[in-house]
Amino acid sequence: MKLKNKSEIALMREAGLLLWKAHMIAAEMVEPGVTTEAIDAEVEKFILGNNATPLFKGVPGKVPFPATCCISVNEEVVHGIPSSRQLIAGDIVSIDIGLKIKGWCADCACSHGVDGLDDEKRALLDVTEECLRIAIKDIRPGEKWSKIAKKMAKHARNAGFSVVEELVGHGIGESMWELPQIPNYFSHNCEDFRIKQGMVLAVEPMINAGVKEVQTLDDHWTIVTADRRPSAHFEHTIAVTAAGAQVMTCGPNGEGWALR
Template sequence: MTIFIKTPDEIEKMRVAGRLTSEVLDMITDYVKVGVTTDELDRICHNYIVNVQQAIPAPLNYKGFPKSICTSVNYQVCHGIPSNKKLKDGDIINIDVTVIKDGYHGDSSRMFMVGKPNVRAKRIIDISYECLWIGIKQVKAGISLKEIGRAIENHAKSKKCSIVHEYCGHGIGRAFHEKPQVLHYYSAKEDDVILQPGMTFTIEPMINLGKRHVKLLPDKWTVVTKDHKLSAQWEHTILVTEKGAEVMTLAPYEKQ
């Protein structure tokens, strides 16, 4: 397994890509409302990334993906393809943005509430956000990567929620997806990876209100919960430092 340890120059480039990614999510926030289509959200993000940031939307044409962002609504778990379907009052949506700037990637996603979601919707959004940060708080040089998944899994189970196993976080840098895989649950079968300063990867737990099982739709991208219960996900790009984690895609309302 080749895990790339980033140089100071590479880290600085990733900080820029991470900041731009966060800024796209900041920008799109006011557009997420009842009646907008996810196609329109995709168009706005694409134009902002290309024309304002002078950057590249990584998902576009990645292994054939047809759009510039992923939009996953309600029981869609991840990789939802933007379409002409309008958002309704009470929907929840994950918007996943990856920006390439000067050859390096920043990757982040956030949950948004449309109109007035019900109590269950707010609950799964809150729990998934807690899981993200519990995972981030484990990160520091010298610990096993498995401890991130263990901590996330313990919290989700304590809240009577389940964790999707089929999709995980990943190393990131010059490539969209690098080693290692970052599981959001504990697996004794996985190789033990010890975190080192300069490693960069995403943490992006997908948390379901119902059972963990998912299925892939015929479009070969959109993943949904088998029981059609709500799912929520947040994602950040993380740098391992000597003292802990640096969140490279931090939002303005977040504190490390």
């Protein structure tokens, strides 16, 4: 794990701002009848047009990941592959995008409701985003991650939801995946760490309406809830400064997902 200095964090903020703009393009397209591959194509065009590199496309696996965005619908938790599938009213669509520019990475995800959600899905989105905001509020030098993770998990469980335990956040910098691993819950099996100034963390709560267990589909990428109930996913890239958390993947005035 490499701690970042002020100039490196400034470069990561540039990457994060560009990624926020990519998310705004995606968010404006979320409506019934739009295909997930159409969203992916527009985001890829924007990223490449700004001399940046999509981080997810070509990631190694049994099959290399084929797209710029991970777009996951309803029971799909993460790593959904964009396709000709059309969004319909009432869907949750989670869009995860990563990019690299000037040698530095940014990673961000947001779940959207398509043309109105039922009460359970709306609550799921709200609670998942609130879990991320809990982390942002409490991130500061010297704090133990376990304390924050326990608060996030408690908030989700108190709402009647479950926390995905098989997938976690991560450090980020010149590489998309760096140490430490950042779970959204905490147990004796988790490795704790104390937050330090200069860390940059991709914090990404993944919360399920039903059970916490997940499965991988035959495409080798798409991860779904075991009971096929809905899931939501929010993520920011966050730098740790002397004053606390600095969100890298927000708008120029600190705005987040205004179009959600």
